[in-house]
Amino acid sequence: MEFLNYFDNVFTVYHIALLVGGTFAGIILGALPGLSPTMSVALLIPFTFHMKPESGLILLGAMYTATVAGGAISAILVNVPGAPANIATALDGHKMAQSGKAKNALHYCFISSFVGGVFGVFILIFFTPPLAALSLKFMSTELFWVAILGITIIATLDSKSVIKGLLSGLFGLMLATIGEHPTNAVERFVFTDHLESGVHIVVGLIGLFAMPQVWNLLENFYAKKNQVFSATGDATLIQSFRLVFSKIKALSIGSIIGSIIGIIPGAGGQIAGIVAYDQSKKVSSNRENYGKGEPEAIIAAESANNSMVGPSLIPLLTLSIPGSPTAAVLLGGLLIHGIFPGHDIFTKNPEVVWTFIDSLIIAQILMLIIGLFLSRHSKWIMKVPDNYMAVGILLLAVFGTYSIQNNYSDVLIMFTLGTLMYFGSKAGFSPVPVVLGLILGTMTEEKFLLGNLIGNAKGSAFQHFTSGTINIVLISLCIASIVYGVYSSRKSKKIKA
Amino acid sequence: MKIVNITKLALLAIASLMLMPAQADYPEKPIGVMVAYGPGGATDFQARIATLASGKADLIGQPIYILNKPGAGGRTGWNWFASEASQDGYMLGAYNVPHFIAQSIVFDTKYNIDNLEPIGNWGADPAVLIVGKDSPFNTVGELLAHAEANPGAVTISGAGKFVGHHIAFLQFAKASGANLTYIPASGGVDALRMVKAGETVAGFNNLSDSARSAADLKILAVADLTRHDYLPDVPTLMESGVDVDDSSVNFRGLMVPSGTPQDVVDYLASKVPAMFNEKKTQGKMKSTNSPSRVMSRDEVIAMWNERQAYLTELLAGLK
Numbered sequence: 104m105e106f107l108n109y110f111d112n113v114f115t116v117y118h119i120a121l122l123v124g125g126t127f128a129g130i131i132l133g134a135l136p137g138l139s140p141t142m143s144v145a146l147l148i149p150f151t152f153h154m155k156p157e158s159g160l161i162l163l164g165a166m167y168t169a170t171v172a173g174g175a176i177s178a179i180l181v182n183v184p185g186a187p188a189n190i191a192t193a194l195d196g197h198k199m200a201q202s203g204k205a206k207n208a209l210h211y212c213f214i215s216s217f218v219g220g221v222f223g224v225f226i227l228i229f230f231t232p233p234l235a236a237l238s239l240k241f242m243s244t245e246l247f248w249v250a251i252l253g254i255t256i257i258a259t260l261d262s263k264s265v266i267k268g269l270l271s272g273l274f275g276l277m278l279a280t281i282g283e284h285p286t287n288a289v290e291r292f293v294f295t296d297h298l299e300s301g302v303h304i305v306v307g308l309i310g311l312f313a314m315p316q317v318w319n320l321l322e323n324f325y326a327k328k329n330q331v332f333s334a335t336g337d338a339t340l341i342q343s344f345r346l347v348f349s350k351i352k353a354l355s356i357g358s359i360i361g362s363i364i365g366i367i368p369g370a371g372g373q374i375a376g377i378v379a380y381d382q383s384k385k386v387s388s389n390r391e392n393y394g395k396g397e398p399e400a401i402i403a404a405e406s407a408n409n410s411m412v413g414p415s416l417i418p419l420l421t422l423s424i425p426g427s428p429t430a431a432v433l434l435g436g437l438l439i440h441g442i443f444p445g446h447d448i449f450t451k452n453p454e455v456v457w458t459f460i461d462s463l464i465i466a467q468i469l470m471l472i473i474g475l476f477l478s479r480h481s482k483w484i485m486k487v488p489d490n491y492m493a494v495g496i497l498l499l500a501v502f503g504t505y506s507i508q509n510n511y512s513d514v515l516i517m518f519t520l521g522t523l524m525y526f527g528s529k530a531g532f533s534p535v536p537v538v539l540g541l542i543l544g545t546m547t548e549e550k551f552l553l554g555n556l557i558g559n560a561k562g563s564a565f566q567h568f569t570s571g572t573i574n575i576v577l578i579s580l581c582i583a584s585i586v587y588g589v590y591s592s593r594k595s596k597k598i599k600a
Numbered sequence: 601m602k603i604v605n606i607t608k609l610a611l612l613a614i615a616s617l618m619l620m621p622a623q624a625d626y627p628e629k630p631i632g633v634m635v636a637y638g639p640g641g642a643t644d645f646q647a648r649i650a651t652l653a654s655g656k657a658d659l660i661g662q663p664i665y666i667l668n669k670p671g672a673g674g675r676t677g678w679n680w681f682a683s684e685a686s687q688d689g690y691m692l693g694a695y696n697v698p699h700f701i702a703q704s705i706v707f708d709t710k711y712n713i714d715n716l717e718p719i720g721n722w723g724a725d726p727a728v729l730i731v732g733k734d735s736p737f738n739t740v741g742e743l744l745a746h747a748e749a750n751p752g753a754v755t756i757s758g759a760g761k762f763v764g765h766h767i768a769f770l771q772f773a774k775a776s777g778a779n780l781t782y783i784p785a786s787g788g789v790d791a792l793r794m795v796k797a798g799e800t801v802a803g804f805n806n807l808s809d810s811a812r813s814a815a816d817l818k819i820l821a822v823a824d825l826t827r828h829d830y831l832p833d834v835p836t837l838m839e840s841g842v843d844v845d846d847s848s849v850n851f852r853g854l855m856v857p858s859g860t861p862q863d864v865v866d867y868l869a870s871k872v873p874a875m876f877n878e879k880k881t882q883g884k885m886k887s888t889n890s891p892s893r894v895m896s897r898d899e900v901i902a903m904w905n906e907r908q909a910y911l912t913e914l915l916a917g918l919k
Contacts, residue, residue: 509669
């Protein structure tokens with residue numbers, strides 16, 4: 104219970120001001136496409152230069168926590184996920200907003216983010232030593248199977264037909280192969296200099312989600328089909344809290360899956376959200392309503408991506424191995440302050456580390472309060488006329504894309520992909536499998552090639568990929584996921600017939 | 601009255617601008633430094649620390665800001681820097697040797713040592729040969745004996761292809777004659793993870809990062825000419841009987857594109873080493889475990905030329 108002793112350090116006027124400011128700014132930044140949690144934390148690190156280590160970390164931690172939740176706001180209100188972690192939230196969240204329940208959706212999102220987030224921090228407080236050892240067991244082959252597990256669910260997510268889902272997923276996987284070859288550094292499919300650094304995941308995300316939305320809004324505007332949302336939901340806070348806590352199954356699936364994925368080096372929220380969404384769908388009694396505005400879907404996805412935050416710090420703090428892309432940037436933030444992660448970090452810098460962890464709990468509470476407060480004002484966004492909305496999204500998309508790598512080529516890629524996606528969506532294709540293909544394709548290829556090199560050096564690559572407890576468990580999960588997918592689509596066909 | 605004053609001021613400002621030659625005013629606005637890697641990484645945060653003091657009147661006299669242009673292992677940023685960056689001294693670049701020189705030899709890049717002008721060097725991070733803490737190997741000799749008995753089975757991780765770690769590997773393999781397998785991870789952090797987890801038998805990694813993780817690792821040797829202050833007990837590869845010099849040491853410093861006016865280059869070259877040596881900057885380098893090595897423009901020119909000649913020879917078979 105050592106962590107209880109350091110709350111005093113958090114409750115100073117300066118630190119509370121940092122927490123409130125960091126959380127508020129984090130929610131807003133998170134909602135802007137392009138300013139993903141990784142990007143926001145990276146941009147903030149230089150500002151912590153002149154602060155004391157614990158103050159700097161408190162600010163960075165609040166930013167990490169809040170941006171992950173903030174990305175859901177734009178996912179729900181305008182169908183543009185603020186970061187890859189919020190893709191699953193957009194599926195049902197935006198449907199709820201369209202049916203006039205934006206406020207309800209935001210309530211569910213922030214409450215479940217809070218529950219998942221606090222769960223994750225407690226995992227960090229109580230289970231760090233055993234989980235750090237576990238996280239070291241996830242090597243190239245294990246990560247390859249995690250990526251394959253993600254690929255098995257691509258086809259069934261948000262597509263009118265399995266064939267279209269598979270085709271879109273394949274397109275995403277192909278996008279992932281553009282640029283530098285992961286192990287021999289040769290450039291592939293680089294037909295123009297603009298493609299030199301490949302398709303960045305967040306660039307793809309913005310293009311595939313934001314640009315079709317821009318064209319759709321303009322189309323509606325010129326067709327005078329200006330949709331007016333009369334209501335943004337009538338949920339009171341008490342009703343929303345009751346609803347979220349009544350969905351205990353979705354909440355616990357989200358929190359547990361998020362925590363597990365958090366400790367896996369390099370996986371992160373983007374995978375946590377989508378896997379939790381899929382798993383909760385498989386066990387839900389409201390399965391048929393997923394993709395049409397199901398609260399359980401939002402609860403599972405958002406509790407997962409926030410519960411990932413705490414556990415992603417476990418390998419970071421004790422082994423100097425980041426559990427998520429954002430934690431990787433946070434490593435730089437730690438080093439800059441002369442805090443060197445390692446097994447002895449809790450004995451060498453207890454003051455700094457425990458104050459940081461305690462501040463994460465306070466940040467979750469502030470995120471809940473500020474998020475719920477902002478939800479009340481969601482109607483202002485929903486009331487913006489289509490033409491203004493289109494211009495607003497376009498501006499944010501261009502600035503957001505450019506800011507990721509300060510690269511004009513990224514803007515061209517974003518624009519081209521987005522316009523293709525607009526026509527694709529007319530033909531019934533969804534951006535979700537494409538962006539998942541892009542995310543998972545990069546990971547699959549790299550881990551496969553590395554595993555293959557190491558396996559061959561050990562004697563047999565096949566044996567290397569198929570031995571070890573974690574590998575066997577993951578392979579079984581992949582098979583189960585495919586079998587279940589085929590079985591459930593047959594069953595639903597029969598019901599329809 | 602007010603309008604008259606403003607007009608007078610404006611005229612005065614224009615007049616003064618016309619009177620003075622443009623170069624004499626350098627630098628009259630903040631200066632950018634392009635970093636070819638993402639924010640938060642070692643090159644990025646060291647660049648921020650090294651340029652911390654630039655605003656002081658007796659140093660450069662203007663603040664420095666960082667512009668990150670990551671992608672394709674640094675190639676995206678350096679291509680942009682050599683072909684598109686302004687040549688007026690307001691956009692400097694951070695270099696990583698041997699990375700950019702090796703890439704310019706192996707790949708068709710827009711940059712090479714002939715179209716870039718070094719200004720000064722702030723840091724040097726040697727590669728070290730590491731194994732996991734539970735590894736049966738305690739010396740370079742034991743590792744090489746195992747490699748001899750099991751050709752190809754000794755896997756060595758590093759931060760990717762054509763970076764310092766890879767150069768160290770190539771030199772190590774060549775000098776020892778052993779059949780070793782290089783595993784190019786997607787960055788130094790992941791390469792370090794592979795060694796800690798026992799996924800690879802050994803690894804070449806940054807001295808600074810490895811010294812921090814000493815509890816999870818055994819550091820067998822340093823790929824440099826002398827032992828390092830951070831690790832006084834760790835021998836060099838040469839002491840361990842393998843003839844590997846300091847060609848893989850990761851040098852970091854500042855440069856400008858060729859075509860930048862000579863007086864600007866001279867001005868920067870005269871101020872930059874003092875900026876790197878500033879007391880607070882050095883303190884910060886030390887507290888973040890960033891190995892400092894300040895070198896003047898002339899020293900860097902010599903070092904670049906030496907590396908160019910050596911790497912062309914080493915990489916000849918790998919194109």
